[in-house]
Amino acid sequence: MLLTEGHHSLKFIVRALVTGASGFIGSHLVDRLIAEGHTVTALIRESSRLRWLKNKPVKLVTGDVRQLESLQMAVELQDVIFHVAGAILSPNTRGFEQTNHFGSENMMEAIMTYNPDVQKVVYVSSLAAGGPTLPERPIKESDDPNPISAYGRTKLAGEEVVLSYVDRLNVVVIRPPVVYGPRDRGVLNFFRLVAKGVKLNLGFRERYLSIIHVTDLVTALILAGLNQDSSGSYYVDDGTSGWTWLDLQHHIANAMETTARTFRVPLTPLFIYVALSTASQRFFHSRGWINLDKFREMVQQAWLCDSSRIQNQLGYKPSVSIEKGMKNTAEWYREIGWL
Numbered sequence: 001m002l003l004t005e006g007h008h009s010l011k012f013i014v015r016a017l018v019t020g021a022s023g024f025i026g027s028h029l030v031d032r033l034i035a036e037g038h039t040v041t042a043l044i045r046e047s048s049r050l051r052w053l054k055n056k057p058v059k060l061v062t063g064d065v066r067q068l069e070s071l072q073m074a075v076e077l078q079d080v081i082f083h084v085a086g087a088i089l090s091p092n093t094r095g096f097e098q099t100n101h102f103g104s105e106n107m108m109e110a111i112m113t114y115n116p117d118v119q120k121v122v123y124v125s126s127l128a129a130g131g132p133t134l135p136e137r138p139i140k141e142s143d144d145p146n147p148i149s150a151y152g153r154t155k156l157a158g159e160e161v162v163l164s165y166v167d168r169l170n171v172v173v174i175r176p177p178v179v180y181g182p183r184d185r186g187v188l189n190f191f192r193l194v195a196k197g198v199k200l201n202l203g204f205r206e207r208y209l210s211i212i213h214v215t216d217l218v219t220a221l222i223l224a225g226l227n228q229d230s231s232g233s234y235y236v237d238d239g240t241s242g243w244t245w246l247d248l249q250h251h252i253a254n255a256m257e258t259t260a261r262t263f264r265v266p267l268t269p270l271f272i273y274v275a276l277s278t279a280s281q282r283f284f285h286s287r288g289w290i291n292l293d294k295f296r297e298m299v300q301q302a303w304l305c306d307s308s309r310i311q312n313q314l315g316y317k318p319s320v321s322i323e324k325g326m327k328n329t330a331e332w333y334r335e336i337g338w339l
Helices: 022-036 093-114 150-165 186-197 214-226 244-256 267-284 292-296 308-315 322-336
Strands: 002-005 010-011 013-018 039-044 058-062 080-083 121-126 171-175 178-180 198-202 211-212 230-234 261-265
Touching: 002 039, 022 039, 022 214, 080 178, 080 211, 080 214, 093 121, 093 150, 121 150, 121 214, 150 171, 150 230, 150 292, 171 214, 178 198, 178 214, 178 322, 186 198, 186 244, 186 322, 198 244, 214 308, 244 322, 267 322
Parallel strands: 013 039, 013 080, 039 058, 080 121, 121 171, 171 230, 178 211, 198 261
Antiparallel strands: 002 010
């Protein structure tokens, strides 16, 4: 059934699979696909919390990307597959590898076995797979990747697996930077600090990063998934040249209509704290947001990307300004009781 004429291609009602559908990004993608009239299947694990999928017209299929034999029912008969599932936290490298690398191998093997005629496969990677940058030079798709964390290296490995099928399947990779918005728990920590009147800056120089609101990321994913012209890898962002840590926290404070003082955190004592925390996580086999890998990412001077390729080729246009996005996120956090 024909819907509308898109950028260099036509958009149709499709049968779409979303892996990682119960998570932050995946659940927003499910919502948009449903709203646009597509038929949606969600791959969920037995342990998945279905808070964001309840009472929605979506077919739930239980499976795990780490188990190839569990994926047949999810992948067969799908037109477009959005592979969003990934490990963001893990007490060790093996945990990242099992999901981000080998899980992607399982997905692609299942697709080739049970649905080799799929129209498009979209893999959600990360700027971490490309690696840190210089403040004056955002990374582009043509730059060589240089990941510095287990997360980044395993997301890059997942990309390489997906793109190795380019001669047999229509595959696309999307690399977002920091993603924020309702349902996100990562940036929530900054909101909670600002709510207490605190803005943090690491060390004694500015640090820069690109960001994207989940609404714009979902727009980019659907453009890539439903556009015949999409190919290779794309960086996506909010369309700006990036922000400093203090810029972001300033906008969070404005969104919350509060004021906060800036505190500079020396890197040496922070490193000692993170090292002890990492050792504790490994000893107790627990997962935490702060560990040595995350510290290594945090202390880089810049994580900036250039989204001009997807803008020029697919007509991607970010629609959520930082002011609108932070306000929308703060209001949602308050409504749900996270702030």
